[in-house]
Amino acid sequence: MKTAYEVKMVAYKLRKHWLGIDYDVFFRNCNHFAEEFLRIVLGFSVFPPYVNRITVLEPIFRPFIEPIIAIARYTIPQANNSSPNKA
Numbered sequence: 001m002k003t004a005y006e007v008k009m010v011a012y013k014l015r016k017h018w019l020g021i022d023y024d025v026f027f028r029n030c031n032h033f034a035e036e037f038l039r040i041v042l043g044f045s046v047f048p049p050y051v052n053r054i055t056v057l058e059p060i061f062r063p064f065i066e067p068i069i070a071i072a073r074y075t076i077p078q079a080n081n082s083s084p085n086k087a
Contacts, residue, residue: 002041010040021073025065026058 035047
């Protein structure tokens with residue numbers, strides 16, 4: 001079992017690899033982050049396969065949402081790099 005500080009450090013380390021500019025609604029979304037986070041914290045994956053099943057719809061919806069995603073990539077500010085110990 002990880003301590004609260006260790007869990008906080010996992011989140012702090014992951015944020016460097018989960019930047020808003022890399023977000024992808026189908027292949028790199030909040031479910032993928034949560035899955036990786038919990039896999040590191042718990043030591044195993046707790047996500048059933050159906051959680052990210054939206055990826056099968058990617059070929060259908062990508063052409064419609066890609067212009068919106070492109071605009072968002074240039075308007076969403078990146079997370080700051082403050083220490084995990086700061087409030």
